Amino acid sequence: MPVKSPISQIYALVRKDLLLEWRQRHALFGILLYVFSTVFVINLMVREPEERMWNAMFWVVQLFVCVNAVAKSFLQESRGRLLYFYSLVHPRYFIAAKLIYNVLLMMLFSSVTLVCCILFLGNPLLKPWYFLGVVLLGGVSLSLLFTMLAAIAAQASQNAALMAIMGFPLIMPILILLNNISQSAFSPVVQPGLGGMFIMLAGMDVLIIALALILFPFLWKE
Amino acid sequence: MAKNWWKILSVLLLLYVIIGGFMVPVPVIGNNQQAARSIFFHLPMWMAMYTLLTISVVNSVWYLATNDLRRDVRASSAASVGVLFGVMGFLTGMLWATYTWGGTIVNDPKQMTTAIALAIYMAYLVLRMSFTDIDKRARVSAIYNVFAFALLIPLTYIIPRTVDSLHPGSASSPGFSDKDTAGTIKMVLWPAFLGFTLLGIWIYTLRNRYKRLALKNIIHG
Amino acid sequence: MVNRISVSFFALMLLFVSTALGQDTASAVQQAAGQQNTETGAVNEFFRSNSKIYVAMGILVIIFSCITIYLVRLDRKITKLEKEK
Known part of the structure; x- marks a missing residue:
């Protein structure tokens, strides 16, 4: 078999993950149900929250959805299968594929969460398209960081509680940033310093991707 | 004795700082009055913390490059002492805030982000405890350490600067350096930075030596 | 024991941050100004003397x-x- 180019290798891996996800639909629908029930519980408890509360609730739901959705991307792979991949592809392509796959997955879940929130918690948004953009961007940032953390947690004897311990403090700066950025969607005036915050968020994303690509090969060394 | 000159230097500097810190005249800054002298002891904590955490991350990267367990021991010791200094900085800040800002925890962005940063490093120490395999522990925690450090810098350096803070020197409050016309604060503050950082490194070497003894059989075996 | 201490401290940190995130700086400044000299008690007087x-x-x-x-x-x-x- 001829050696394939990195792009086609990554594409094949992402395709395999997506196919696998579609075949094991129970996990996918499990997460969707999770989103639905979480938002519904909030609805039962606070009915229609005010803007700030709405925003905060939304990002907290996002955080937990992300933890659950991304955690299984490494936890579902058995040890033998990981070794098999290890012999097939360079770890860097492997993590790149995982990152892309999780970003796609999280974009889907982010949109679903947004729809659920608007349905159950009312719609205080003045700029819905802007908010949708921020939500997709936020989904990307969250999934990038948690993919890498899931990879680390998978090494630590698949300890899911560990992922929360490691992840929540690390994700906080990103969540604060996202919360501040999305606040603009609730008011007609644009808050000052918005551009700077976007640059900072993009910078953090680039940083996480770069670190993931550099460090993952070390993590996989057995 | 020749190798220990910096320990003596540290002690002498700290003596100078403690005596000088209470003797030099300080300018009037906000409602600080004489509490402004706390700067000589509060600020160097952060300086020492950053130095130790930098030592820690450098050793972590070094470990990844060489797989030398001694590097990992250094990284963990430095992080542990770094967290100690971070906690001290946080506690001193809380006391100072109580009598100048009117609340122990006042939602100041710097106070908040450093609390997060400390939580990140505590998670590093908790992560280390969750392994039984020493090589795996070293590898995984080194990778987490790099992540932690990469987020520490934007968290404690960049984000607090974009928002208004109660800390002197930010947009709406007067800074210490502008008021320090006579240069008396600088005269004590710089030696304080050096003195406390050296003290931190000293404690770090002690912990490092202990850890190396504890792992002696494994490292040399 | 060490484990328990760091875990509990960690929880404390998280708790603090989560409560702190609820309010913004502007209200914090007002709060700080409002509380300024209203506290009483021996400890408070001692530190302010x-x-x-x-x-x-x-x-x-x-x-x-x-x-x-x-x-x-x-x-x-x-x-x-x-x-x-």
Whole structure:
């Protein structure tokens, strides 16, 4: 078999993950149900929250959805299968594929969460398209960081509680940033310093991707 | 004795700082009055913390490059002492805030982000405890350490600067350096930075030596 | 024991951050200004006496006690190691 180019290798891996996800639909629908029930519980408890509360609730739901959705991307792979991949592809392509796959997955879940929130918690948004953009961007940032953390947690004897311990403090700066950025969607005036915050968020994303690509090969060394 | 000159230097500097810190005249800054002298002891904590955490991350990267367990021991010791200094900085800040800002925890962005940063490093120490395999522990925690450090810098350096803070020197409050016309604060503050950082490194070497003894059989075996 | 201490401290940190995130800086400043001299009590009076010089003293006490606690813990660990040998 001829050696394939990195792009086609990554594409094949992402395709395999997506196919696998579609075949094991129970996990996918499990997460969707999770989103639905979480938002519904909030609805039962606070009915229609005010803007700030709405925003905060939304990002907290996002955080937990992300933890659950991304955690299984490494936890579902058995040890033998990981070794098999290890012999097939360079770890860097492997993590790149995982990152892309999780970003796609999280974009889907982010949109679903947004729809659920608007349905159950009312719609205080003045700029819905802007908010949708921020939500997709936020989904990307969250999934990038948690993919890498899931990879680390998978090494630590698949300890899911560990992922929360490691992840929540690390994700906080990103969540604060996202919360501040999305606040603009609730008011007609644009808050000052918005551009700077976007640059900072993009910078953090680039940083996480770069670190993931550099460090993952070390993590996989057995 | 020749190798220990910096320990003596540290002690002498700290003596100078403690005596000088209470003797030099300080300018009037906000409602600080004489509490402004706390700067000589509060600020160097952060300086020492950053130095130790930098030592820690450098050793972590070094470990990844060489797989030398001694590097990992250094990284963990430095992080542990770094967290100690971070906690001290946080506690001193809380006391100072109580009598100048009117609340122990006042939602100041710097106070908040450093609390997060400390939580990140505590998670590093908790992560280390969750392994039984020493090589795996070293590898995984080194990778987490790099992540932690990469987020520490934007968290404690960049984000607090974009928002208004109660800390002197930010947009709406007067800074210490502008008021320090006579240069008396600088005269004590710089030696304080050096003195406390050296003290931190000293404690770090002690912990490092202990850890190396504890792992002696494994490292040399 | 060490494990439990760090875990509980970690939880405390998370708790603090989560409560702190709820409010913004502007209200914090108002809050700080409002509370300024309304507190009473012996401890408060003590720290505010002599132009608040005792705040600096308190900070030195905190630093000293933290370092001492750390060194005592290290000392104990070394003693344990010596006994094993």
